[in-house]
Amino acid sequence: MSNIIAIVGRPNVGKSTFFNRLVEKRKAIVDDFSGVTRDRHYGTGEWIGKHFSVVDTGGYVHGSDDIYESAIREQVLIAIDEATVILFMVDVTTGVTDLDDEIASLLRRSKKPVFMVVNKVDNTNLHIEATAFYSLGLGDLYPISSMTGSGTGELLDEVVKHFDDLPEEENTLGKYAIVGRPNVGKSSLTNALLGETRNIVTSNAGTTRDSISIHYNQFGHEFLLIDTAGLRKKGKVTEDIEFYSVMRTIKTLEEADVILLMLDATEGIESQDINIFRLAEKNRKGVVIIVNKWDLVEKTHKSSKEFEDRIREKIAPFTDVPIIFTSVTEKQRIMKVVEAAGKVYINKTKKISTSKLNDIMLPIIQNFPPPATKGKYIKTKYATQINGRSPMFAFFCNLPQYVKEPYKRFIENKLRENFDFEGVPLEIYFRQK
Numbered sequence: 001m002s003n004i005i006a007i008v009g010r011p012n013v014g015k016s017t018f019f020n021r022l023v024e025k026r027k028a029i030v031d032d033f034s035g036v037t038r039d040r041h042y043g044t045g046e047w048i049g050k051h052f053s054v055v056d057t058g059g060y061v062h063g064s065d066d067i068y069e070s071a072i073r074e075q076v077l078i079a080i081d082e083a084t085v086i087l088f089m090v091d092v093t094t095g096v097t098d099l100d101d102e103i104a105s106l107l108r109r110s111k112k113p114v115f116m117v118v119n120k121v122d123n124t125n126l127h128i129e130a131t132a133f134y135s136l137g138l139g140d141l142y143p144i145s146s147m148t149g150s151g152t153g154e155l156l157d158e159v160v161k162h163f164d165d166l167p168e169e170e171n172t173l174g175k176y177a178i179v180g181r182p183n184v185g186k187s188s189l190t191n192a193l194l195g196e197t198r199n200i201v202t203s204n205a206g207t208t209r210d211s212i213s214i215h216y217n218q219f220g221h222e223f224l225l226i227d228t229a230g231l232r233k234k235g236k237v238t239e240d241i242e243f244y245s246v247m248r249t250i251k252t253l254e255e256a257d258v259i260l261l262m263l264d265a266t267e268g269i270e271s272q273d274i275n276i277f278r279l280a281e282k283n284r285k286g287v288v289i290i291v292n293k294w295d296l297v298e299k300t301h302k303s304s305k306e307f308e309d310r311i312r313e314k315i316a317p318f319t320d321v322p323i324i325f326t327s328v329t330e331k332q333r334i335m336k337v338v339e340a341a342g343k344v345y346i347n348k349t350k351k352i353s354t355s356k357l358n359d360i361m362l363p364i365i366q367n368f369p370p371p372a373t374k375g376k377y378i379k380t381k382y383a384t385q386i387n388g389r390s391p392m393f394a395f396f397c398n399l400p401q402y403v404k405e406p407y408k409r410f411i412e413n414k415l416r417e418n419f420d421f422e423g424v425p426l427e428i429y430f431r432q433k
């Protein structure tokens, strides 16, 4: 159901070097969304057609050396719970250290696939030295050099065997997830939806053992609600809440098609909310914004409009997103949320036929072509929607390198005006004919 690689290991073994090699630079999520650390440590990658998320746990350890050990310990435990596959990285040049031993003993108890990755094996002579790590009792060794890339292909070939193929064609049910800061009303909404139906068809479906999805089928709406709010295990994770919530958000984003981002009307949209929004946008997830606790807001005839405008200002340029004002406790507009999410899911999965796309878009492009560059005119021949997890459009022309961002933005707006992609990030490419 989700494809998440967690890289664990002590500092300086080369985790972030390997991470950088793994994530697609173009798609890497540069800005950190926890707002605390600066390093990049979450990104997405692809190997032989399988897409995945990568988390470099090293980026989350801050503070002095003496807290390193307990922090790493904590992260390994979280990774065991949350990741699909764990890469345990060690350094051939130092041999087995005490901390390696300690991490290994945690990982040996895990039921998740663990790959013993011996890094800095820059030349074949070091292969012999790498065998020392068999003593950690984690099975096969994967000697690699993050610096040169050698061995990484063989490793990834094995890793992706544990992953689902995306997109999942067989399951056409939309998967929704409610995300947001603590106390905004996520569990209340989940409960309200469940109160509407006695129809909990499944729990714990899929491959990840602690992911609960609730099958909702009522009033003509059928979807899976991925419940992450209810999963917190009491007393288990205390110290590393930041890393925990990051893992949770990543996992939710991996699994869901449509993110229901819930805000508290009395607090408005805060930087943490915007970070989650950006993450959803970059992951090409559908988004519905819910402004909850609307009952607590002193209302004038224009207050919801003002509120909406303020949100759209903050989430620009991706502003074509439904915003629903709810009061879960007073059961106001809960069905509107379900309807909006359903519509976004349809928008996210719909395919525009090539003929219809060209009938509408070519005349628009003819009337407003990309500006000529260096005296050369850009002629667009045709457009087509590319199959993918979310709507992508390719426009074929003679000089794609001259088509700049503002023009792509213009095309995106025209697509939105003509085809209704509310709530869905779009990707637009200009390609050589």
Ligand code: GDP
Pocket: 009, 010, 011, 012, 013, 014, 015, 016, 017, 018, 058, 119, 120, 121, 122, 144, 145, 146, 147, 148
């Ligand atoms: P992290 O703390 O585990 O994230 O480790 P880094 O990725 O920051 O790497 C620590 C140091 O090891 C850096 O100086 C890297 O350049 C170096 N390093 C990483 N991978 C390799 C490798 O494959 N071979 C060699 N020789 N050095 C490496």
Ligand code: GDP
Pocket: 180, 181, 182, 183, 184, 185, 186, 187, 188, 189, 229, 292, 293, 294, 295, 296, 326, 327, 328, 329, 330
């Ligand atoms: P979560 O942490 O996001 O899951 O938030 P909860 O669902 O636990 O809600 C936090 C608190 O807000 C609880 O006391 C709820 O009763 C309250 N709450 C939830 N929705 C509303 C609402 O629409 N209006 C008001 N006034 N309170 C709400």
